[in-house]
Amino acid sequence: MRNYKLYALVSCLLAAGTAFSQTIKVDKKVANAMQKVEPAVIKAHIDYLADDKLLGRKPGTPGYQMAVDYVIDQFKKTGVAPAGENNTYLQTVRLRQAKTGADVTITAINGKGEQQVLAMGNDAVIYPNPVQQSVTIEAPLVFAGYGISAPDMGYDDYAGIDAKGKIVVVFRGAPEQFPNTIANYSMDLQNTLKNAAAHGAVGVIVAAPNERSRVPNLQNGVYSVMTPDGKVGASRSYVSDDIKLLANLSYNTLEKFFKESNLDLGKAQASIKAGKPASATLQASIKANYTSAYQDIESYNVVGKITGSDPKLKNEYVVHSAHLDHVGIGKPVNGDSIYNGAHDNASGVAGLLEIARIYNNIKVKPKRSVLLVMVTAEEMGLLGSAYFANHPTVPTQSMVANVNTDMPAIIAPLLSVVALGAQHSSLANQVAQASKYMGLTVEEDPEPEQNRFIRSDQYSFVVQGVPALHIKYGNKTADGKNNLDETVKKWREVYYHKPQDGPDGIFDYEAGKKYTQLNFLIGYLIANQPERPTWNKDDFFGTRAAQ
Incomplete structure (x- = not known):
């Protein structure tokens, strides 16, 4: 039997060998656009999306619709074109509660x-x-x-x-x-x-x-x-x-x-x-x-597009995704029953909105087109992303990669990252290149018991055969103890899926800026490379994607 742990590591290193040995040069205009990501703007997005008036953004509620309207307004302000159904920003998602x-x-x-x-x-x-x-x-x-x-x-x-x-x-x-x-x-x-x-x-x-x-x-x-x-x-x-x-x-x-x-x-x-x-x-x-x-509920994925510059490759898409929903109103904790979802996942949505602003400041777009997809019903079982991956608003075979953003846990300086899923495909190249450029180290998952690979929206794309990844925090800390996972575990006990995850919680908006820049750069590099991403040879997921 093949030793898959060793095989996966070797495959990843071989696939990313060029990236590790080569420092990329980012066009000066692109680098300047990346620097325009503002922590204060990220905070403003989170503050709005996690405000009590949105009542926890549960799909099918007026609060979720307010979040949808906010995203569409931001898309329009940053030049993101509609890529939903019928030339709108929306893809209807009909949820059935049985x-x-x-x-x-x-x-x-x-x-x-x-x-x-x-x-x-x-x-x-x-x-x-x-x-x-x-x-x-x-x-x-x-x-x-x-x-x-x-x-x-x-x-x-x-x-x-x-x-x-x-x-x-x-x-x-x-x-x-x-x-x-x-x-x-x-x-x-x-x-x-x-x-x-x-x-x-x-x-x-x-x-x-x-x-x-x-x-x-x-x-x-x-x-x-x-x-x-x-x-x-x-x-x-x-x-x-x-x-x-x-x-x-x-x-x-x-x-x-x-x-x-x-x-x-x-x-x-x-x-x-x-x-x-x-x-x-x-x-x-x-x-x-x-x-x-x-009982049937109508909700929406919000889909925007940045059209690529290459006459042929613009018909292929790099998909950035983040879930817009949270769980709504629930059991009171310390007198509060509104589950605001500031980190989960207003922070991820804020990151994608800032990626849109980066692209708005770049005159020459990348070769491939970029989709920004805010999905619904993640908290109900990745349903919005599963529906989009199964029934995309662009041709299915045109989606070349997915870069997902979900609860990056921006509570401490971002010094290292984990690229969940990247080790299975050539996306490890772009992760290595972008991380090196950003001065970040790439680590193995410090919390494998959390099953994070299948618990967020990138998994919906993986099962449809689209190489995908999800950037999470690594373990590196400024004091050299390299135990950020311990801090996150303590934070999660107090805030995760609780009303305490509001805009007045613990945030490091500079980490949010760095996280956004990294995700942008990974997607930008994928969108500019001549070849579309591929699964590693004989990879477990790649062989299943081919079935």
């Missing part, structure tokens, strides 16, 4: 034909279906480990089992030997569902990892994006008509199924963790009946 009806039942049937009705919310929970209002299903169970098929990693949970017409039971996770980003991708529920459907399964049940874990609370429903013709345009819990059931199951219930099948659940868990599939047919079936009710 909830499972009170009549839901799920029954376990053992090998002897004995039936047990499972307690909803305790033993099991069923996800609503965004297109089928009433579903009845009965099928045998098969245990499929993590639900992963990755022969190039020497691992396949479906090898040797027949899942056709069955409900597969899986754990969320990946073998220990999988590198971080590959593990993140492999345990993504959407990929688990797609793989199950590809093997003929009719349902997927995700088991709790241990006795202490509870099944999720789905009382607030599950969101999907619907196309104008009523089909699912993007979803984190639904992939095709073939999967009739998506549910969660308690650990104790699965353990009972294993015992009745003369199998040891603990040994199976240990085996798949060590990279040895332990898939098996279970002597049990599941019968489920449920209905789904819907």
Whole structure:
């Protein structure tokens, strides 16, 4: 089996070798435009977007519409052309909130034909279906480990089992030997569902990892994006008509199924963790009946364009993205119930607005065109970016790269960065060049346990085959302790997804300026290079993008 950790590192270094040995020269006019990024302007954008009057920018609310109107106004002021639908700045995103009806039942049937009705919310929970209002299903169970098929990693949970017409039971996770980003991708529920459907399964049940874990609370429903013709345009819990059931199951219930099948659940868990599939047919079936009710919400992605200067390459696009939404009004914390989302992600939106201002100060645009996309419903499961990546307002094959900006955590001087995802493609070149020019070092992810690679909008582009990256803070600190991740963890405990993330929180606007300049320069270099970005040879994500 290929050593992917070593391979990824070598590939990245080989791909970026020229960049590391060569200091780039930035045109004087471009460098001057970069210097016009103003911390005070970044602050003003954040102050407006995170103001209480926007009520947390939840999609479908007047507060979110105020944010949309603000971005459009800024685009017009900085010469950004409309690139949405019908020559507007908008792409309509029809969000469907689906909830499972009170009549839901799920029954376990053992090998002897004995039936047990499972307690909803305790033993099991069923996800609503965004297109089928009433579903009845009965099928045998098969245990499929993590639900992963990755022969190039020497691992396949479906090898040797027949899942056709069955409900597969899986754990969320990946073998220990999988590198971080590959593990993140492999345990993504959407990929688990797609793989199950590809093997003929009719349902997927995700088991709790241990006795202490509870099944999720789905009382607030599950969101999907619907196309104008009523089909699912993007979803984190639904992939095709073939999967009739998506549910969660308690650990104790699965353990009972294993015992009745003369199998040891603990040994199976240990085996798949060590990279040895332990898939098996279970002597049990599941019968489920449920209905789904819907509430539809209209929201928007905001899409602007800076047209490139090359007659041919201007028809290709470098996409800068940032999510405009936050979570709205929620549970009060210290008397405050407005979740302003100043860092998450008014700061990212402010960065893109300043990138627009840089381009407005450059007379000769880069060869390729640049899209500035403010997406909705990131907090609902990357839905706005998934919809745009699946149904872009430009030809799909014309998108050559994505540079995403999400909660850069501008709370301390920016001295080093992590380029999530860049190690998989030639984008490592531009990251290395731009970082060196900016006097920044590039590090490995200091918080791999946060799964940041699949938790933000760049991931929506990756799964559509577009090389993408997300610049986050590195660990370097001015005092030489190089422990910024510890500071960020403490900050996150107080501010992340809490009402305390307001414009009066902790900010380092000079770091915001540097972060904006870096993201601009990465995108500018990509837009000017003769060749479009490529995945590294035999890269895990590149091979899947080609499928």
